[in-house]
Amino acid sequence: LAGLAPIANDSGARTGRRSIRAGRPAPRRALYMAALSACRYNSALARFADTLKAAGKPAKVILVAVMRKLLVLANCLLSHDRLWTPNPP
Template sequence: AAMLAGLAPIANDSGARTGRRSIRAGRPAPRRALYMAALSARRYNPALTRFAKTLQAAGKPPKVILVAVMRKLVVLANCLLAQDRLWTPNPP
């Protein structure tokens, strides 16, 4: 699901060299919608706020943190759809 939205980290490796991971491709419309949702979720969702603060403490740049929150939202939505349930602050 993250790959369809263009949020999956893609390796830039060749031989013994390991490069930086980046996101690319995917569908731009869902990525744009997730960007706005991630801005709001980072500010108002306590779990995602903690996740973002953890990444910030690790020294990650703000854009990387936002993309990580976007990817987390996609994974969460995929999980909720697979289990056919609604989101709750404390999962069952």
């Protein structure tokens, strides 16, 4: 619903770059700012971003990947009725 799922740009044998679009812009904007902060101050997500950077991914791709990881983490925490802790149980 946030529009963070990669959408293929394929036709026949051609495979294009994946992009994100559609979804709700307000949660995507909030996740963008949260991802910027997380890349800088959250050690686990900073390591994830550094791994992608070392693999040669562009900065926006790294940020969208962190946004998606934050969204999955939030859904998981809500479904298990937990608060986030740096060292999960």
